[in-house]
Amino acid sequence: MTFFDQWITWLPQLSPGLTVSLSLTGLCLVFGMPFGLVLALMIEGKIVPLRIVALLFVEIGRGAPALVLLYLLYFGFPEGGIVLSAFTTAVISLSWTTGAYSSELFRAGLAAVPRGQREAATTSGLTGWPGFRYIILPQALRISTPPLASLAVTIFQTTSLAFVIAVPELMSKAYELGSYTFEYLGVFVLTSILYGAITVAALALVRLGERRLSRHL
Amino acid sequence: MIVQILSGVGNTLLITALSLVFGAALGLPLVAARRSSWRPLQLVASAYIDVVRAIPPITWLFLIYFGLPQYALKLNPITASIVGFSLIAAAYMAETYRAGLLSIPAGQWEAATALGMGFFSTTQHVITPQAFRVTLPAIAAYAIALLKDSALASTIGVHDITYQAGLVARSSHQGLLAFTIAGLLYIALSLPLALAARRVDKALRIKLEVA
Numbered sequence: 001m002t003f004f005d006q007w008i009t010w011l012p013q014l015s016p017g018l019t020v021s022l023s024l025t026g027l028c029l030v031f032g033m034p035f036g037l038v039l040a041l042m043i044e045g046k047i048v049p050l051r052i053v054a055l056l057f058v059e060i061g062r063g064a065p066a067l068v069l070l071y072l073l074y075f076g077f078p079e080g081g082i083v084l085s086a087f088t089t090a091v092i093s094l095s096w097t098t099g100a101y102s103s104e105l106f107r108a109g110l111a112a113v114p115r116g117q118r119e120a121a122t123t124s125g126l127t128g129w130p131g132f133r134y135i136i137l138p139q140a141l142r143i144s145t146p147p148l149a150s151l152a153v154t155i156f157q158t159t160s161l162a163f164v165i166a167v168p169e170l171m172s173k174a175y176e177l178g179s180y181t182f183e184y185l186g187v188f189v190l191t192s193i194l195y196g197a198i199t200v201a202a203l204a205l206v207r208l209g210e211r212r213l214s215r216h217l
Numbered sequence: 218m219i220v221q222i223l224s225g226v227g228n229t230l231l232i233t234a235l236s237l238v239f240g241a242a243l244g245l246p247l248v249a250a251r252r253s254s255w256r257p258l259q260l261v262a263s264a265y266i267d268v269v270r271a272i273p274p275i276t277w278l279f280l281i282y283f284g285l286p287q288y289a290l291k292l293n294p295i296t297a298s299i300v301g302f303s304l305i306a307a308a309y310m311a312e313t314y315r316a317g318l319l320s321i322p323a324g325q326w327e328a329a330t331a332l333g334m335g336f337f338s339t340t341q342h343v344i345t346p347q348a349f350r351v352t353l354p355a356i357a358a359y360a361i362a363l364l365k366d367s368a369l370a371s372t373i374g375v376h377d378i379t380y381q382a383g384l385v386a387r388s389s390h391q392g393l394l395a396f397t398i399a400g401l402l403y404i405a406l407s408l409p410l411a412l413a414a415r416r417v418d419k420a421l422r423i424k425l426e427v428a
Contacts, residue, residue: 063400063403063404064399064404065369065379065400065403067369067372067379068368068379068399068400071379071386071392072392072400074392075392075395076392079392079393158273160273161275161369163372164372171273171275171276171279174279175283182287184279184286184287185284185287185288187284188276188284192272192276192280195271195272196271196272199270199271199272200267
């Protein structure tokens with residue numbers, strides 16, 4: 001069997017793993033990004049207890065390795081009497097990571113909106129929440145979108161960590177395949193190509209989207 | 218428990234420090250190639266940087282640790298992780314250096330040339346000192362990221378902080394506590410790095426303003 005014949009036979013065995021990796025990525029973005037926005041608003045807000053809680057979430061989420069967070073929840077939930085599947089644990093843990101990193105990007109976006117916008121909103125009678133919701137937030141989100149999209153690509157790569165708690169994602173499938181074919185090198189090269197191809201394609205999309213977004217600036 | 222987790226600190230720091238040093242050194246020829254005027258060299262360098270960054274670190278480690286022995290290159294876990302993280306760090310460091318070099322105005326090169334300085338003395342005396350100041354915060358940030366990434370070495374059996382915490386968690390049913398300690402330990406280890414970077418950055422800034 002040539003190299004490529006092998007790869008063709010391996011692909012169907014790896015693809016369910018890739019599906020799990022992608023759905024893990026999707027769920028982490030769906031839960032993690034709004035969580036990040038909420039954290040950013042809590043940190044920027046004026047209620048001190050909320051700020052402290054949000055800062056703790058962000059600093060631990062960014063300061064500790066994602067792998068350690070994953071283990072923390074994996075061992076922590078059952079010890080607290082909460083029994084979750086490995087997949088759910090991975091979604092919660094990686095959403096925390098996503099939230100912590102994205103909150104910083106949301107805050108940078110909020111800080112980048114010129115002061116004059118807020119003043120202009122106030123003079124137009126849009127004070128408080130409406131002013132924030134309709135004037136500041138849309139502009140901040142527009143500024144944060146490109147780095148958030150890059151973060152999404154990073155999160156896709158980070159889902160490979162779920163391997164350690166036996167979520168059947170791409171890395172797990174690759175390791176499994178390697179351990180009974182003993183063709184570790186070939187299997188991991190193919191796995192790298194799968195990760196790499198999706199990352200490169202996603203980054204190209206991000207760049208395209210960025211150009212479209214900045215069309216009217 | 219704490220003693221056992223602390224016993225992993227040495228390996229965590231060893232992998233982080235050596236990978237950073239090797240990565241910083243390997244990044245130099247890489248950035249030189251990336252900025253070379255010879256197109257094939259430039260393409261190879263940017264392909265390397267893109268490929269390294271497009272693949273998750275854990276996949277690199279597995280490729281090196283499980284894949285290479287097939288061709289008779291058997292590395293122990295520590296060496297394999299240092300090799301892996303050095304190769305990854307080289308790509309990131311090259312990008313950091315490039316950003317630093319790009320921040321130097323072209324006028325600096327022109328001025329040095331007008332003074333009769335050659336390529337190497339310009340690089341050494343004019344460009345590097347300025348680029349260094351710009352890149353330092355980015356290098357410190359990357360060092361912290363590398364410290365956290367080094368936790369992945371535990372997956373190929375390096376006895377680092379994460380590995381030791383895992384042992385404690387499995388034997389004592391106190392995983393929550395063990396990994397909380399591990400997490401705080403990583404944060405504690407990255408703090409001096411962050412503080413040192415801020416101090417050096419401030420000191421260099423003052424020097425720059427005086428000059």
